[in-house]
Amino acid sequence: MDQQDKDTGSARNRTVVERKGDRELVVTRTFDAPPGVVYRAWSQPELFRRWWMPRSVSGVALVACDMDVRTGGKYRLEFSAGDAGTMAFYGKYLEVVPNERIVWTNDEGEAGAITTVTFEEQDGKTLLRFHEAYPSEAALEEALQGSAAGLPEQLDQLEELLAGGGG
Amino acid sequence: MVQCSSPRLDRSFAALSDATRRGIIVQLGQADASITSLADRFEMTLTGMKKHVDVLERAGLVVTHKAGRVRTCRLGPRGLRAEAEWIELHRTLFEDRYAALDAVISEINQEGSDGSAG
Numbered sequence: 001m002d003q004q005d006k007d008t009g010s011a012r013n014r015t016v017v018e019r020k021g022d023r024e025l026v027v028t029r030t031f032d033a034p035p036g037v038v039y040r041a042w043s044q045p046e047l048f049r050r051w052w053m054p055r056s057v058s059g060v061a062l063v064a065c066d067m068d069v070r071t072g073g074k075y076r077l078e079f080s081a082g083d084a085g086t087m088a089f090y091g092k093y094l095e096v097v098p099n100e101r102i103v104w105t106n107d108e109g110e111a112g113a114i115t116t117v118t119f120e121e122q123d124g125k126t127l128l129r130f131h132e133a134y135p136s137e138a139a140l141e142e143a144l145q146g147s148a149a150g151l152p153e154q155l156d157q158l159e160e161l162l163a164g165g166g167g
Numbered sequence: 168m169v170q171c172s173s174p175r176l177d178r179s180f181a182a183l184s185d186a187t188r189r190g191i192i193v194q195l196g197q198a199d200a201s202i203t204s205l206a207d208r209f210e211m212t213l214t215g216m217k218k219h220v221d222v223l224e225r226a227g228l229v230v231t232h233k234a235g236r237v238r239t240c241r242l243g244p245r246g247l248r249a250e251a252e253w254i255e256l257h258r259t260l261f262e263d264r265y266a267a268l269d270a271v272i273s274e275i276n277q278e279g280s281d282g283s284a285g
Contacts, residue, residue, distance in 0.1 A: 013265075013269075015258060015261050015262045015265055017254050017257045017258045017261065018254075019253075019254060025257065027257065027261050029261070029265050031265075031268070031269065031272055032269075032272070032273075032276075033272045033273075033275070033276055037272055037275050037276060038268075038272060040275060041268055041271045041272055041275060042268075047271055047275075050267065050271055051264060051265075051267035051268040051270070051271050052264060053264070054260075054263040054264055054266075054267050130261070138183065138184075138189070
């Protein structure tokens, strides 16, 4: 692994994305706050909705955000993608341990992934690990083919639209 | 991730829904191969293999090239790039996402939060 930058200042914290094994995606990142604070920003809907879907990347706006963050609770996120209409993502929380971990299902597709987020204290900071496990290699391949094939195109279209090139 | 319906994606999904066709993709990931050698390897008729390759070709996952009487298959450029693009896509998304989360976190910190969840 690369040496983590020793600078303080959150701009220096690197986001590391890996594909592990046949069917897993892992994203790790350090935050300059203890786990309790990061967990709050993740589990309170009014805070969560401020950062989960940055417009700059996706061009979609989060229009509804219902989260009952406790074991057995449900969530539903609705995005508006302009002319492309709205998209909903929903599922339930399989396991919630405050300040430590949140595990949820992604039920909008046939072969939904299980997502696990863990908050681990390291010298007063938080190492956040976002882990997505697909039920099969084929399901990951589908997600891979689907998003890799479709999203750049959508983003290009969006860019054109924003640049006023949309007819 | 976000999936909007598109004929191209539908073709990709359909093409990858078959175990033999996924096997062909794996084989071509190692080396280009003729339809004849693929048919031998998967113990299929030439006609059956041609059908599979056609499906993969229509989905843009395989490119074929005819030289004389031999049709050689190789992975389409998208198939090779897909994984790298997917990783890159996630990195872009999460970097932005987490930059926004940084801002929310420093706000909470400034509230003089003691870190207790509400």
